[in-house]
Amino acid sequence: MHKKRLQIRFNEIGKQLVSEIGRDGFWYGQLSSSALGVAVAVAALHFDGRDKNSKEIGKGLRWLEANINDDGSFGDTPESPGNISTSLLVYTAVNLYANQLEWVKTFQAKIAGYLVNQGIDVHSSQVSEAIIAHYRKDYTFSVPILTMCGLCNVPGKDAFNHIPQLPFELSLLPRRFYRLLNLSVVSYAIPALVAVGIVIFKKKKSGLFWRIIRHFSIRKAMAVIHRMMPESGGFLEAIPLTAFVSLSLINAGYKETSVVRKGIEFLKTTQRKDGSWPIDVDLSTWVTSLSVKAFRSNLGRFLTPGQQDKIARHFKRIQNRGVHPFNGTQPGGWGWTSYSGSVPDGDDTPGVILALLKLQPKAKVKEEVLAGCRWLQQLQNNDGGFPTFSKGWGRLPFDQSCSDLTGHCMLAISSVIEKYQGELAKSEEKKFEKLFKKALKYLEEKQSDDGSWLPLWFGNQQTEDHVNPVYGTARILSYLKDSACQDWHSKQVKQQLDTLIVNGAGFLISVQNEDGSWGGGKSIPGTIEETSLAVSALSSVEYKEVCNSGLTWLDKYTRENGLKAAPIGLYFASLWYDEKMYPATAYLEALARMLEIEE
Numbered sequence: 001m002h003k004k005r006l007q008i009r010f011n012e013i014g015k016q017l018v019s020e021i022g023r024d025g026f027w028y029g030q031l032s033s034s035a036l037g038v039a040v041a042v043a044a045l046h047f048d049g050r051d052k053n054s055k056e057i058g059k060g061l062r063w064l065e066a067n068i069n070d071d072g073s074f075g076d077t078p079e080s081p082g083n084i085s086t087s088l089l090v091y092t093a094v095n096l097y098a099n100q101l102e103w104v105k106t107f108q109a110k111i112a113g114y115l116v117n118q119g120i121d122v123h124s125s126q127v128s129e130a131i132i133a134h135y136r137k138d139y140t141f142s143v144p145i146l147t148m149c150g151l152c153n154v155p156g157k158d159a160f161n162h163i164p165q166l167p168f169e170l171s172l173l174p175r176r177f178y179r180l181l182n183l184s185v186v187s188y189a190i191p192a193l194v195a196v197g198i199v200i201f202k203k204k205k206s207g208l209f210w211r212i213i214r215h216f217s218i219r220k221a222m223a224v225i226h227r228m229m230p231e232s233g234g235f236l237e238a239i240p241l242t243a244f245v246s247l248s249l250i251n252a253g254y255k256e257t258s259v260v261r262k263g264i265e266f267l268k269t270t271q272r273k274d275g276s277w278p279i280d281v282d283l284s285t286w287v288t289s290l291s292v293k294a295f296r297s298n299l300g301r302f303l304t305p306g307q308q309d310k311i312a313r314h315f316k317r318i319q320n321r322g323v324h325p326f327n328g329t330q331p332g333g334w335g336w337t338s339y340s341g342s343v344p345d346g347d348d349t350p351g352v353i354l355a356l357l358k359l360q361p362k363a364k365v366k367e368e369v370l371a372g373c374r375w376l377q378q379l380q381n382n383d384g385g386f387p388t389f390s391k392g393w394g395r396l397p398f399d400q401s402c403s404d405l406t407g408h409c410m411l412a413i414s415s416v417i418e419k420y421q422g423e424l425a426k427s428e429e430k431k432f433e434k435l436f437k438k439a440l441k442y443l444e445e446k447q448s449d450d451g452s453w454l455p456l457w458f459g460n461q462q463t464e465d466h467v468n469p470v471y472g473t474a475r476i477l478s479y480l481k482d483s484a485c486q487d488w489h490s491k492q493v494k495q496q497l498d499t500l501i502v503n504g505a506g507f508l509i510s511v512q513n514e515d516g517s518w519g520g521g522k523s524i525p526g527t528i529e530e531t532s533l534a535v536s537a538l539s540s541v542e543y544k545e546v547c548n549s550g551l552t553w554l555d556k557y558t559r560e561n562g563l564k565a566a567p568i569g570l571y572f573a574s575l576w577y578d579e580k581m582y583p584a585t586a587y588l589e590a591l592a593r594m595l596e597i598e599e
Helices: 003-019 034-051 054-067 084-096 102-117 126-135 139-151 168-172 174-179 187-203 210-213 218-228 239-251 256-269 285-294 296-302 305-318 348-359 362-378 405-418 426-446 469-484 491-510 529-539 544-561 582-599
Strands: 569-571 576-577
Touching: 003 296, 003 544, 034 054, 034 084, 034 139, 034 239, 034 256, 054 102, 084 102, 084 126, 084 139, 102 491, 139 187, 139 239, 139 256, 168 187, 168 210, 168 218, 174 239, 187 218, 187 239, 218 256, 218 348, 239 256, 239 285, 285 305, 285 348, 285 469, 296 305, 296 582, 305 348, 305 362, 348 362, 348 405, 362 405, 362 426, 405 426, 405 469, 426 491, 469 491, 469 529, 491 529, 529 544, 544 582
Parallel strands: none
Antiparallel strands: 569 576
């Protein structure tokens, strides 16, 4: 692609990205609407009071009716193919109204037809068997789904006999023991463990010993989730999690508690005008850091010093300053949004560190970025990798170390060492260097024989097992290339980085589609996000021709379809979403990196 054409397109996308800045001076983005979120929110509002919440319930039901797939199914986004979990939850929610409203009954019958075709008889124990088989040992979603089914009389009165009991009494142990307990839910779902566990206990028969233990555990377990509840009322600012907690506690007899009252209010205020709900309020911290980084060295051409300072002040203001009540982590990290339910994590924290280093002179951000690096230092697992929220959890995949977060943390730490050479205490600099080398060893071990890495929180609905090696490899390759450009590394470390980079590049080139695009893997239809990330990762004189074919596809595709977002994001265990800002930020970064090559 010719340099002049690159520059024109870069200016166009850059201006478009700037136009998306919100009223408070940073980016909010927009998450896709979620049928699963709508279904669970509607059920929670119903149990809270169908009459007083009739407006919100009615709008939610109508949105579901308007967004059913042709085969009677529901996917996680309106662009997603159907799946049994979301379809079953929608069936269950509308079951509350099927006998009163004829149009709901007809609508529900369509969903039942889809489920029958998937081998699920909604009037039998096949419901629980299918859901548990789908999620296996991870009860994070399966047990809340089955609990809502039981509360909505699906499949019938004995529904709770087929639902595993969540051990909510274990939440009473000190938090430091959680990771040793092999809990069947992920670390960030403790509110669901408690609330869903309590309602199952109340609805299901059990032995005398456990009835006594659990009966006397309820009051203290309720105190646990009261302490974890954010001011906004939304656990993790997530609609499904908050709705599952609310509907469970209402049916367990705790309707008037502040957890429920705030949770219901959160659900009512987060409903969109069209009647839908997203899975989370927003990813404002994440998309703002992505936007800042996407401009590369051109930030000053698009944002005034005042605008940059405003973003930096926002990041500083939302940095966690104390022990976090949700997961007990120390001060210094950042979560994905500025709302109170956000929890510091291992992807947003390096993202903000890197953004702050671009937004203001290093002296003005030193305190915040060093606090962030120390937070990351405490997060690193013994295997050298980085998890998302909590060190040491390892039973379930979404609690374990992962490659893409590790690469991001490595670049943040490496950039801080580079930026503050001679200004850091020798002991701290050595700790950061050790962290980097341990993480590098982890990435060496996790790189597949074909040169790829798998990400954790991103996937592709069209690949086998829904994995996305293109996303993971492209992200990590860009992080490693940026790290390799820094001067503080030894010759040996640079050789290690170069080896990983060459192998990763070989993989990306091998899975490029004939039309120049990239999807989640070999022969998977291309998306803006995956193609842009691959171009960014490969941007170099050596791979210029490969990158130009990707840019040509991007230019044609975006002119015909606009910056269309693809459902590549994963939330909680396996809930798909798309985000409006992902195509723009990824495309802009690809253009910026290719302009650097031209220059």
